[in-house]
Every structure is written in structure tokens, then in C-alpha cells.
Amino acid sequence: MLDFEHQVSTEFVFGKNAELKIGEKLSGYGFKKVLAHHTGDDFLQPLLARIKGELEKNNIEVFELDGVEPNPRLSLVRKGVEIAREEEIDFVLAVGGGSTIDSAKAIAAGARYDGDVWDLFTGKGKVESALKIGVVLTYPASGSESGNVSVINNTETNEKILISSRHLAPMITFMNPELTYTLPAFLTANGVVDMFSHICERYFSPATYIGVIDRMAEGALRTLVDIGVKAIKNPEDYRYRAELMWIGTIAQNDTLGVGRVQDWATHVIGNELSALYDITHGMTLSAIMPSWMRYVYQNDIPRFARYAEKVFDVKLEDEEKQALEGIRKTEEFFVSLGMPVNLKELFIKNLDIDKLAASVQYNPATNTIGSIRKLDINDVKNILTMAYEG
Amino acid sequence: MLDFEHQVSTEFVFGKNAELKIGEKLSGYGFKKVLAHHTGDDFLQPLLARIKGELEKNNIEVFELDGVEPNPRLSLVRKGVEIAREEEIDFVLAVGGGSTIDSAKAIAAGARYDGDVWDLFTGKGKVESALKIGVVLTYPASGSESGNVSVINNTETNEKILISSRHLAPMITFMNPELTYTLPAFLTANGVVDMFSHICERYFSPATYIGVIDRMAEGALRTLVDIGVKAIKNPEDYRYRAELMWIGTIAQNDTLGVGRVQDWATHVIGNELSALYDITHGMTLSAIMPSWMRYVYQNDIPRFARYAEKVFDVKLEDEEKQALEGIRKTEEFFVSLGMPVNLKELFIKNLDIDKLAASVQYNPATNTIGSIRKLDINDVKNILTMAYEG
Numbered sequence: 001m002l003d004f005e006h007q008v009s010t011e012f013v014f015g016k017n018a019e020l021k022i023g024e025k026l027s028g029y030g031f032k033k034v035l036a037h038h039t040g041d042d043f044l045q046p047l048l049a050r051i052k053g054e055l056e057k058n059n060i061e062v063f064e065l066d067g068v069e070p071n072p073r074l075s076l077v078r079k080g081v082e083i084a085r086e087e088e089i090d091f092v093l094a095v096g097g098g099s100t101i102d103s104a105k106a107i108a109a110g111a112r113y114d115g116d117v118w119d120l121f122t123g124k125g126k127v128e129s130a131l132k133i134g135v136v137l138t139y140p141a142s143g144s145e146s147g148n149v150s151v152i153n154n155t156e157t158n159e160k161i162l163i164s165s166r167h168l169a170p171m172i173t174f175m176n177p178e179l180t181y182t183l184p185a186f187l188t189a190n191g192v193v194d195m196f197s198h199i200c201e202r203y204f205s206p207a208t209y210i211g212v213i214d215r216m217a218e219g220a221l222r223t224l225v226d227i228g229v230k231a232i233k234n235p236e237d238y239r240y241r242a243e244l245m246w247i248g249t250i251a252q253n254d255t256l257g258v259g260r261v262q263d264w265a266t267h268v269i270g271n272e273l274s275a276l277y278d279i280t281h282g283m284t285l286s287a288i289m290p291s292w293m294r295y296v297y298q299n300d301i302p303r304f305a306r307y308a309e310k311v312f313d314v315k316l317e318d319e320e321k322q323a324l325e326g327i328r329k330t331e332e333f334f335v336s337l338g339m340p341v342n343l344k345e346l347f348i349k350n351l352d353i354d355k356l357a358a359s360v361q362y363n364p365a366t367n368t369i370g371s372i373r374k375l376d377i378n379d380v381k382n383i384l385t386m387a388y389e390g
Numbered sequence: 391m392l393d394f395e396h397q398v399s400t401e402f403v404f405g406k407n408a409e410l411k412i413g414e415k416l417s418g419y420g421f422k423k424v425l426a427h428h429t430g431d432d433f434l435q436p437l438l439a440r441i442k443g444e445l446e447k448n449n450i451e452v453f454e455l456d457g458v459e460p461n462p463r464l465s466l467v468r469k470g471v472e473i474a475r476e477e478e479i480d481f482v483l484a485v486g487g488g489s490t491i492d493s494a495k496a497i498a499a500g501a502r503y504d505g506d507v508w509d510l511f512t513g514k515g516k517v518e519s520a521l522k523i524g525v526v527l528t529y530p531a532s533g534s535e536s537g538n539v540s541v542i543n544n545t546e547t548n549e550k551i552l553i554s555s556r557h558l559a560p561m562i563t564f565m566n567p568e569l570t571y572t573l574p575a576f577l578t579a580n581g582v583v584d585m586f587s588h589i590c591e592r593y594f595s596p597a598t599y600i601g602v603i604d605r606m607a608e609g610a611l612r613t614l615v616d617i618g619v620k621a622i623k624n625p626e627d628y629r630y631r632a633e634l635m636w637i638g639t640i641a642q643n644d645t646l647g648v649g650r651v652q653d654w655a656t657h658v659i660g661n662e663l664s665a666l667y668d669i670t671h672g673m674t675l676s677a678i679m680p681s682w683m684r685y686v687y688q689n690d691i692p693r694f695a696r697y698a699e700k701v702f703d704v705k706l707e708d709e710e711k712q713a714l715e716g717i718r719k720t721e722e723f724f725v726s727l728g729m730p731v732n733l734k735e736l737f738i739k740n741l742d743i744d745k746l747a748a749s750v751q752y753n754p755a756t757n758t759i760g761s762i763r764k765l766d767i768n769d770v771k772n773i774l775t776m777a778y779e780g
Contacts, residue, residue, distance in 0.1 A: 001404070001405075001567075001629070001632040001633065001636065002405070003404060003405025003406060003408070004402070004404050004405060005401070005402065005403050005404070006401075006402045006404065007399075007400070007401040007402065008398060009397075009399045009401075010397070011395070011396075011397040011399075012394070012395065012396045012397065012648075013395050014391070014393060014394050014395070014396065014648070014649070015391075015392070015393025015394060016393060018393070177391075208629075209629055211613060211629070211633045212609060212610050212613040212633055212636065212637050212640075213636075214609075215606075215608075215609025215610070215612055215613055216605075216606040216609045216610065218605075218609060219602060219604075219605025219606045219608060219609045220602050220605070220606065222605055223601060223602040223605055239391070239598075239599055239601070242391040242601075242649070243391065243601045243602055246391065246602065246603075246648070246649070247602050250602075255645060258402075258404070258636070259404070259632070259636070
């Protein structure tokens with residue numbers, strides 16, 4: 001285990017009707033004025049009404065700001081900061097998934113910053129404090145409900161910037177798996193791929209021995225393989241929805257990542273694909289990961305062979321063949337979820353692999369990404385070509 | 391998954407020389423007066439000197455209270471409360487293992503309570519607040535370094551009472567695996583059994599399907615079996631010490647227990663054995679657990695068979711035989727650590743099984759303990775008799 005610092009301070013309230021505890025919890029902590037932040041989608045309205053009812057029953061005043069879009073916008077964050085200041089909001093509540101949570105975090109930090117909130121993203125300012133943040137989670141995927149990170153899009157400057165601060169960690173998250181029964185199959189599948197990838201980014205990293213975090217990660221990956229398709233076929237089976245909801249959280253809050261180098265090459269490439277061609281996060285990951293695996297596996301054949309066995313029950317005489325079969329099984333798993341496994345399936349018009357590879361945010365010190373194999377721009381081009389040619 | 395509420399708010403600073411970050415961290419949070427609490431053992435002195443050096447370098451005044459004993463005493467807690475009030479201590483630092491941490495927690499709560507600290511244990515008073523608590527961990531076993539629980543002994547009334555409050559959760563824990571290189575083999579073994587049991591108490595509970603928490607728990611148990619003896623034979627191998635230190639924490643902070651019924655019968659019986667005959671916690675657990683397993687396994691043969699396979703690689707045609715072989719392997723594992731696996735090996739003078747069974751703290755509503763099989767006083771007698779006769 002490498003040296004690490006780790007904290008997940010979020011209080012989790014998990015289970016059937018978890019959101020109905022919100023009034024009691026927030027009034028217990030002394031909050032008076034809540035800004036409820038969400039997309040405004042019709043399907044959220046009954047949930048929002050329940051939440052408002054509980055808050056108002058406990059003498060908490062509720063303000064609302066809707067309009068969150070995927071890749072949340074700075075313009076809406078600025079609007080939220082304005083409301084938070086004018087109305088003296090003391091708690092920002094995200095009702096939704098990753099985009100809504102990230103937007104709420106930015107509002108909470110902006111409200112306590114003396115200047116324009118974008119300064120906190122460009123590095124001109126620093127997050128020294130934030131309003132308290134809460135979440136009612138409706139889409140398990142990003143893990144933002146217990147993380148320190150917020151990613152905001154500035155559409156004026158075409159910048160998408162990530163910041164991280166312990167002040168951005170939600171104080172409390174309400175997780176009712178029943179709220180995810182109505183998620184379309186496509187979104188459930190995207191979420192499963194996102195979680196799977198969050199764990200793989202941590203699992204496939206240089207290590208000299210197998211320890212508790214490796215084995216716990218294998219257990220979580222195995223569970224996703226076991227239940228992913230079942231959850232989609234039986235959308236109202238509480239067991240699967242509950243497992244997915246909790247795995248989404250632990251996949252990204254470093255319960256399965258402490259003390260590890262970690263890799264993140266697939267995510268870094270995927271983010272650029274998302275940014276340039278407006279493709280959902282999960283689809284970029286499933287389209288790239290199998291090719292990434294085939295390109296890097298020779299750097300640690302024993303780990304990829306172990307992955308094949310522990311996650312997919314593949315056991316062959318030849319270690320390298322076993323590793324490759326594990327990669328094929330990964331691909332098969334994504335296909336079973338209805339997800340793309342190459343770039344052709346993304347139907348990108350005018351895909352420019354050179355431009356894409358050049359846009360990737362390499363580590364400025366090394367001009368590479370990844371750790372299990374350090375990838376430079378030519379490696380990235382090769383992976384993208386493999387992912388295109390299939 | 392059952393409904394649950396879960397929070398582990400502790401900030402973990404893990405790795406080589408972790409304790410040297412203490413001055414910077416605590417002064418960063420604004421603390422001025424620290425009460426360092428410990429046993430006073432000679433082997434702790436160099437560590438204490440390092441910690442004091444770092445704190446004083448950061449303009450933090452350090453007070454000390456030593457004398458913590460196993461099963462920490464109320465009398466020393468009262469002394470600590472007095473010092474904390476007189477000196478206006480703002481941070482209580484436990485340097486040690488479970489007993490020291492529990493004692494520090496009681497001092498921290500008592501200092502903020504207007505009355506005698508024992509009221510907080512008897513229920514006369516409630517923990518509404520506490521001084522902030524920190525830990526430099528020297529003995530991984532109890533998991534108290536990130537938990538809400540404190541257990542204190544009142545030797546005047548012969549009471550040993552446990553309280554739980556989120557105010558008792560350490561704010562920050564420094565974990566340097568190198569500090570455990572000098573632990574005697576016997577203590578390392580006791581710690582391994584304690585962790586193993588903390589996970590089993592959560593794993594062996596009624597459930598209708600296998601989910602992510604089951605699989606993560608299996609991974610942690612498997613790691614303990616893999617490295618327990620190696621850690622004892624190679625006491626200065628950082629890898630094993632680091633794994634044990636982190637497993638001790640996650641074994642008890644419900645990372646491996648959320649959403650489960652949990653059992654705890656072995657612990658409840660073991661605690662009584664500890665109290666009546668002054669036997670170390672780990673020894674009571676290893677002496678009872680195999681007999682408990684043999685007594686209850688028929689209530690969930692598939693789970694015990696799965697445990698045999700996932701933790702000990704046992705795969706037999708007959709499911710029940712596989713379950714029993716897993717229990718035998720558990721026993722063999724404890725023996726390999728040098729731990730007792732029956733009551734005879736504890737060399738208890740005048741063991742009184744009837745008295746012991748009668749002293750056990752049964753659930754007042756049901757007069758039973760445990761969940762995978764609910765055990766009444768006669769069941770407990772049977773288990774103790776099995777554990778005695780071997």
C-alpha cells in the first residue's frame with residue numbers, strides 16, 4: 001500500500017423512503033433555508049413535492065433552481081450563487097445525478113467566495129469554504145454524491161474544468177433505490193459501465209502483490225457482472241437497484257482505491273471524446289476500454305489473468321490466453337448491457353483521431369497518461385485506431 | 391440490502407511516518423492545547439517524543455495523561471476530564487490501541503458534559519458534544535480508530551458499559567504500519583483474530599442473495615488468511631503490516647457491514663468470558679468461534695459452504711461436508727496463529743459454564759443473541775460445552 005490520505009465524511013441515509021427523512025435530518029442540524037437544485041424534468045416533480053413537503057413540515061424554507069443540463073453550465077451556477085446570496089441560503093440540495101450534484105457543489109462554494117465563482121475553477125481563487133451540500137440521488141453512476149469533485153462547463157470559453165476540495169463533499173446523501181426503478185435501460189447501462197470503469201481505473205495499476213483492496217475490487221466488479229443485465233431486465237427488483245446504488249458510491253469514493261497508483265487513461269481519453277463529439281460518458285468508456293486493455297495487458301499479464309478468473313470465472317492453461325479471454329468477456333459484458341464496444345458504434349461524423357489524441361490532457365511532466373502502461377500521444381492514437389477498427 | 395444509515399467521518403493519514411504530519415494537520419485545524427493519552431509503556435516513549443516535537447514545533451501545547459490499562463478504567467477517565475477542563479484542552483489525542491482510544495473518547499465527551507462522565511454511560515446523561523479526538527494507532531485490532539463506540543470499566547460497581555455516539559468518532563487518525571513492527575507475535579495474532587471475527591459477525595447473517603458486501607467481506611477474510619501467519623513470521627515486512635492495519639479499520643467501521651442484519655453472538659459470549667475470567671478479547675473469540683460455527687451452520691449451509699470456498703479454497707461434492715471443512719479450516723487458521731480454539735486451552739480455573747451462560751447479555755425483548763441462529767441460554771450452554779469438550 002502506498003501512503004495515502006483518505007476521508008469520506010458524507011452521512012448516508014440509505015433505503016426505502018430514505019428521502020422522507022430529509023426534513024427531520026436537516027432541521028436537526030439547524031438548517032433554515034434550502035436551495036433545491038435539479039433538472040426540472042417532469043418525472044422529478046412528485047419526488048420534489050415529497051421533499052418540499054418534508055422540509056416545510058420541519059419549518060425549512062425551500063427555494064428552487066432548475067435547468068441543470070448534462071455537462072453542467074457555469075451560467076446556471078452563477079444564477080444559483082446569486083440566489084444563494086440574496087436569499088441567504090444555508091443548504092444546497094441536489095436532487096438528481098452527477099451533473100446536478102456537481103452544479104450544486106459549485107453553487108455552494110461560489111456563495112461563500114467573494115468574487116466570480118469561475119475563479120475557483122481557473123485557480124484565480126481557492127475554495128476555502130462552502131455552504132453545506134446535500135443530495136437526493138436519482139441516478140447512481142458518477143459517485144459525486146460522496147466525492148470532493150465538481151466539473152463545470154464554461155460554454156463562453158469552451159472550457160470544462162474539474163476542481164476538488166473537501167469543502168465540496170456532500171454532508172448528507174439520501175439514497176432510495178426505488179427512485180431508480182424508472183431509469184431507462186440505456187441510463188442504467190451507462191451507469192453500470194461508469195462504475196465498472198471507476199473500479200478498473202483503480203484495479204489496473206502497478207502493484208507487486210495482491211491485497212485486500214484488490215480482492216474487494218474484484219468482488220465489486222464480479223457483482224456488477226452478475227447483476228448488470230438482471231437490473232435492466234427487472235428494473236423494479238429492489239435487490240439489484242440497491243446493489244447498483246451502493247456500488248456506484250464505493251466505486252468512486254476510494255473505498256476500492258486507497259494506497260494504489262491508479263491508472264485513469266481510459267477516463268482521460270473518454271473525457272476528450274465526450275467533449276469533442278458530445279457523447280455520454282458511459283459510452284465513451286465502453287467504446288475505449290476493451291482496446292485500452294488489449295493495448296496494455298502485456299505490461300501485467302498476471303493481473304489481467306487474475307481479473308479474468310476472479311471477475312469472469314475464466315481459467316485456462318495459458319496465462320496470456322486467460323488474460324485475453326478476460327478482455328473478450330469484458331467486451332461481451334458491455335455488449336450484453338447494450339453498450340458500444342468500439343468507436344464505429346458511436347457513429348461519430350468526421351472523427352479525427354489525430355486531433356482527438358492531441359487534445360487529450362497528458363500529464364505535463366511526462367507527456368503521458370496512465371500507469372499500468374504509460375501512454376504517449378502515439379500510444380493514444382494506436383488505441384483509438386484499434387477502437388475504431390475493432 | 392436492509393435500510394441503513396452510515397457515516398465514517400474520520401480523516402485517515404496512512405503511511406510511513408504518518409505521525410510526523412500531526413503538527414501541521416492539527417495546527418491547520420486551529421487546535422492549541424492537546425492532551426496526549428497513552429499507557430505510559432517504555433516502548434512508546436520515542437514515538438511520544440516525536441509527536442510532542444511535531445506539535446510543539448507548530449505552537450501546540452501538549453499535556454499528558456498516561457496509565458491506560460486494558461479494559462480502560464473510569465477512574466483514569468475522570469482524571470482526564472479534570473485535566474481537560476482545568477487546562478482548557480481542545481483536542482484529545484490517543485496514542486495507542488483500542489483501550490487508549492476508548493478512554494480518550496470518554497475523556498473528550500466528559501469534558502463537554504456538565505456532570506460526572508459516568509452519567510453518559512449509565513444513560514443518566516447524553517453525549518451531546520465532545521472535544522475533538524485524534525489517534526496515532528499503534529495496535530490494529532479493535533477498529534476504534536474510526537468508530538463511534540467507547541467501552542469503559544467502572545471497577546467500583548463492576549460494570550463495563552458501551553456507548554455509541556457520532557461525537558465520539560475520531561476526527562483524524564494517523565496510521566503508520568511501521569509502528570507495529572515491534573508488536574509481539576501474540577498481540578499481532580490477537581489482532582488478526584479480532585479483525586477476522588469483526589468481519590464474520592457481519593458476514594454470517596441471514597440474507598437471501600450474495601451481493602457486493604458479501605464479496606468484499608470474503609476478499610478481506612481471504613487476505614487475513616493469506617497474510618496472518620506471514621505477518622507474524624516477518625514482523626518487519628511493511629506490506630503485511632499495512633494490510634493488517636487497514637483491514638483492522640474497515641473490519642469494524644461497517645465498510646463490510648452496511649445493509650446487513652449482522653450476528654455478534656460470538657462477541658457477546660466472548661465479552662462475558664473476558665469480563666469474568668480476565669482473558670484477552672482475541673483469545674475468547676478464537677476459543678468460541680469454531681464451536682459457534684458448528685452449532686449454527688445448519689441454519690445456512692449454502693453460506694457456510696460458500697465461505698469455505700471463497701476464504702479457504704475448499705470445494706467438495708457434498709455441500710454440508712464443504713461447510714464443515716470450512717469450519718475446520720477456520721480452526722486450523724487460528725491454530726497456525728498460535729491462538730486457542732477451545733476453552734481448555736484458556737486454562738480457566740473454576741470455569742462455571744452455567745454462570746457464564748447466565749451472565750451473557752441477551753436481547754431483553756427476545757432473551758436471545760445472534761441472528762443466523764437465535765440462541766437462548768440453553769444454546770449458549772451447549773456452545774460453551776462444545777467449546778470446552780473440543
